[in-house]
Amino acid sequence: MRKAVGVGLAVLLVGLGLAQGDPREEAKRQKELLLQTSGVLPTELIVAQGEELFRRKGPSGKTLEACDFGLGKGVLEGVAVRLPRYFLDTGKVEDLDGRIVTCMTRVQGYKPEEVKRSEVVALAFYIASKSTGKAIQVRLLFPEERELYALGEKLFWARSGPRDIGCATCHVSYVGKRAGVLSYADVLGKDSSWTHWPAYRYSNDQAWTMQDRIRACYGNLGHPQPALYSVPILALEIFMAYQNRGAQVEEWPAFVR
Amino acid sequence: MRKVALVPLALALAFAFAQRYFSEEELKRIQTGGKAYAEVLANPRPDQALCALHRNRLPGDLLPKFLEEQRALIKYPTSGRLMGDWKRGGAIFNNLQKANCFSCHFGSPVHLGGDVGPSLEKYGLKRGQSEVVQRYTYEVIYNSWAYFPCSVMYRFGAQGLLTPEEIADVVAYLLDPESDFNTRPAVGSK
Numbered sequence: 001m002r003k004a005v006g007v008g009l010a011v012l013l014v015g016l017g018l019a020q021g022d023p024r025e026e027a028k029r030q031k032e033l034l035l036q037t038s039g040v041l042p043t044e045l046i047v048a049q050g051e052e053l054f055r056r057k058g059p060s061g062k063t064l065e066a067c068d069f070g071l072g073k074g075v076l077e078g079v080a081v082r083l084p085r086y087f088l089d090t091g092k093v094e095d096l097d098g099r100i101v102t103c104m105t106r107v108q109g110y111k112p113e114e115v116k117r118s119e120v121v122a123l124a125f126y127i128a129s130k131s132t133g134k135a136i137q138v139r140l141l142f143p144e145e146r147e148l149y150a151l152g153e154k155l156f157w158a159r160s161g162p163r164d165i166g167c168a169t170c171h172v173s174y175v176g177k178r179a180g181v182l183s184y185a186d187v188l189g190k191d192s193s194w195t196h197w198p199a200y201r202y203s204n205d206q207a208w209t210m211q212d213r214i215r216a217c218y219g220n221l222g223h224p225q226p227a228l229y230s231v232p233i234l235a236l237e238i239f240m241a242y243q244n245r246g247a248q249v250e251e252w253p254a255f256v257r
Numbered sequence: 258m259r260k261v262a263l264v265p266l267a268l269a270l271a272f273a274f275a276q277r278y279f280s281e282e283e284l285k286r287i288q289t290g291g292k293a294y295a296e297v298l299a300n301p302r303p304d305q306a307l308c309a310l311h312r313n314r315l316p317g318d319l320l321p322k323f324l325e326e327q328r329a330l331i332k333y334p335t336s337g338r339l340m341g342d343w344k345r346g347g348a349i350f351n352n353l354q355k356a357n358c359f360s361c362h363f364g365s366p367v368h369l370g371g372d373v374g375p376s377l378e379k380y381g382l383k384r385g386q387s388e389v390v391q392r393y394t395y396e397v398i399y400n401s402w403a404y405f406p407c408s409v410m411y412r413f414g415a416q417g418l419l420t421p422e423e424i425a426d427v428v429a430y431l432l433d434p435e436s437d438f439n440t441r442p443a444v445g446s447k
Contacts, residue, residue, distance in 0.1 A: 159305040162416040179360040179371040226290030
C-alpha cells in the first residue's frame with residue numbers, strides 16, 4: 001500500500017515536473033533543494049577535485065600550471081570560452097578535454113593509457129569554472145579551424161544509419177517540440193547549448209563534458225558513437241561553439257537535468 | 258575520338274562524386290571516431306545524402322523522382338492484409354526499444370506521448386478503417402519519406418526496423434475500433 005502511494009507520488013511529481021515545463025527552471029529548483037539538504041553542490045565537489053588534480057605533480061615532476069591552455073602558462077581565467085582552438089605546439093585544433101590530455105601526456109609525462117577519463121572531466125570542470133560569466137569567443141583564424149568547422153557543419157546536417165538520424169533533424173526542425181521528457185534545445189540559436197557543458201546531470205548523477213553529451217545524442221538513438229577525443233566530436237564542437245559565439249556562460253560547470 | 262569517349266566517363270565520375278556527401282579527406286578524419294561510427298557515416302544511402310545535402314528540404318524539381326523511388330521501396334505483407342493483430346501492434350508501438358512511436362506521437366493509453374509528430378489520439382475513430390486509410394497508414398509507417406521527404410520519422414519498413422507483418426499489427430493498433438488505442442483514454446488527455 002505504502003509502495004503504491006510512493007509510486008503515485010512519484011508519478012504526480014513527474015507530472016508536476018512536466019507541467020512546470022521549462023527544464024532550466026526545474027534544474028534551478030533542484031539545485032536549490034540539493035544545496036539546502038547537503039550544503040554543497042556536486043559541481044563544487046568535482047571542481048575542488050579538479051583543482052587538486054591540477055596541482056598534482058605528474059611523472060615529469062610538473063603540475064598542470066606548466067601547461068598553456070591558450071592564454072599562456074598557468075593562465076586559466078577565460079581560457080575555456082576560447083576553446084576549441086588551434087594550438088601551435090601540437091599543430092592541432094583542441095577542445096578543453098583534448099588539451100587536458102595533451103598537457104597530461106606531453107607536459108606531465110603520463111602515458112596516454114594512464115589518463116583517466118574521470119580525471120579529465122574533473123579538470124575540465126575546474127578549468128571551465130574560471131570562465132563563468134564570460135562570453136564565448138571561439139574564432140576561425142587558422143585553416144585547420146575552418147576545415148573542422150566545415151566538417152562539423154556537415155556532420156550536424158548528415159542523415160545516417162538505419163534510423164536516418166541527424167543532429168539538425170531534431171535540433172533545428174523540431175526545436176521546442178518534445179520526444180520523451182525534454183523538448184529539443186535550439187542548440188545553434190537561442191538556447192546556446194554550447195554554454196551548458198561541462199555540466200553535472202542531477203537526474204542520473206553524471207559529470208559530463210560536451211564530448212559525453214554528443215556521444216549520448218548518437219547513443220540514445222541507437223547510432224554507433226564517435227570515440228572520445230576523436231575528430232568528428234571536435235568538428236561538431238567547433239561548429240556549435242562558433243555558432244554560439246557571443247553567448248554568455250551563465251555558470252560553468254552547469255547544473256542540468 | 259578518344260577524347261570524346263572520355264567525356265561521358267568524366268561526367269559519370271563527376272556525378273558519382275557529387276552524390277558523395279563527405280569528401281575523402283573528411284572521411285579520413287571521421288575514421289578517428291572509430292570503425293562502427295565511420296562505417297555508418299561513410300556509407301550513406303543516396304537518399305540520405307540527398308536530404309543532408311539539401312538540409313532536409315528538397316528542391317521541387319527533385320521531388321517527383323525522390324517520391325517515386327521511396328514509393329518503390331514499399332513492400333506489403335504476403336497475406337495482403339494491412340491490418341494485423343492490434344495487441345501485438347500495441348506492444349510494438351509502446352516499446353521504447355522497438356518502434357518507440359509514443360515518444361513523438363500523442364495518443365498512447367500506456368505512455369505520455371510527445372509532440373514532434375502529429376497527435377494520433379483516437380486515430381481509428383477519427384479516420385475510420387477504409388481501404389484508403391489502411392493503405393495510407395501502412396505506407397507512412399513503412400516509408401515516411403514516400404509522403405514526407407527527409408522527415409525525422411523512422412522509415413520502419415524501408416530500413417528494415419519492422420517487418421511488413423509487424424507494421425500491419427501497428428496499423429491495426431491505430432485503426433481497429435476494438436483496440437486499446439481507441440477504447441482507452443490517451444495518457445495526458447483532457
